[in-house]
Amino acid sequence: MKIALLLVSLFLPISALADLVLIAHIHAPVDRISRDEAINIYMGRLRRFPSGESVQPVDGPAKAQFYRLLVNKELADINAYWARLVFSGRTSPPRSFEQNQAVLDYVSANPDAIGYVERTELNAKVKVILDMEH
């Protein structure tokens, strides 16, 4: 399996295989969450940490790769999914930022926020709560 992924990676741009991590505020009430819990939060099914506190997910510039890793879906599928939830008044999609730095700034300033950035961009005000494995 790893060999297959390696072969595939040879034909993809480097940016498409960035080492993404899901991050939370350094004082967030959890240290790790599971992939299923991340799916529930990002897909608007149940927006709370496993410990029960409310959580606000945000999207970043690596949105396409993140959702491919999280739910194996293309952005067009994600957009269609959110259209259904938004126009039935159920919930809103994550707030979106165009720069990784903006994601870091937002998560650093909000203990209830989570976001995703490349591992190389981490700072001391956030912690990794899930490795987005390829």
Added chain:
Amino acid sequence: MHRCLRPNVNHSENYREALGNALVIALVLSALISQAAAADDSLPGLKLHAFGTGALNYVASGNADFVRDLSQPDGARGGQWTGKIDSLVGGQVNIQLSEHFEIVGQAVSRHRFDDSFTPELTWAFLKYSPLTNLDIRGGRIGTDFYMRSDSRLVGYSNLTIRPSVDYYGGLPHQYIDGMDGAMTFELGEGLLRSKVFAGISPEKFPLENSEPWNISGSRVFGGSLDYQWRSWQFRFGYAEIHHERDLPGSFAQLMTVLSTVPGTASQAALNALRVGETASQHYSMGVIYDEGPLQVQLMVSGVTSDSAFFQDAVCGYFLTGYRIGEFTPFAGLSWSKSTPDTLQSTRVPALDAAIVNTIGRTETNQHTFTLGVRWDFHPGMDLKLQWDAIQGDTNSLYNYRWEQADWDGRMQVLNMAFDFAF
């Protein structure tokens, strides 16, 4: 007999103008929404959204009017083009008042019961979220009888151009004025979402050679259980409608005649047919598998009614699609089958025939093959091509309008559509 039950609508040719206006509104709205979205940061609690569909349908064969659902008074028949079956535009505003309160309003312009595109308020509610897993909404809310029925109008969120007519076509109810509450629980490795709703319908539905059937005041309530586990979603639902009043037009005339004919059989028929102060029950279940490029949907519902006028029916559909790059080809099979009640003879042949014909108006016995492709050519936009082939019998009337004398229950429809959602 079916002809005397036709909708009493003014068949103006102005619908093209109305459709054109709707599409112009859609484009203007899109531009405004884009600008508003760009300025969103200045008003973080305010969000504007829009969605719409511009569609063109060609009914290749079939001598009855093909309609999207029973909220439409007419559509197009064999050899005719139309854009009014699926074209619509909607705008929505979300105002986040605080962490726990949100206001949502949505208006939609679509081909509706009075043959116009007059915008309707489809959603207008205050949402209160006292807990992270509890939402309570009060105001005007979309009907959630069947899985995904509260987002039927949002073409961009669906694989096909329109939700299955066999499955959703007999469900013209779009919204109620009332309340709903939804609570989500962790159960096993998945999530269980339970929902209840109750309210009063404010809607009208087109009828045959009469004013629309005003169902306002009819009480509606129900609930559903959704279980989401990884790529699977299961749902069981129940909804009940307590009809406030009888239908007008030929139905009312028949009831008047029955009330004047002496005899227990005619009185029994009168009581059996009466719709006012009776209830209809909708049972439904659905399964969705959505993993990577593959999505599969299977839904089945049963409808029963206290009134003999509405035939009990079983409907369902199976739909699957597989994404290949920007394209998602899809294929589906849907069906609807009803069972008529047989009433005791009134011993007046003409009256018996009228009763049979009236009950026959709600008969359905057909299945539909659907093939198509969705092209996601731009974020928030898609183009779709779709072919529907309906195979039914001559008595399959419920999901159509304006059946001709030679209606044979078979129809082919070619469709193309542009959807957007921002």
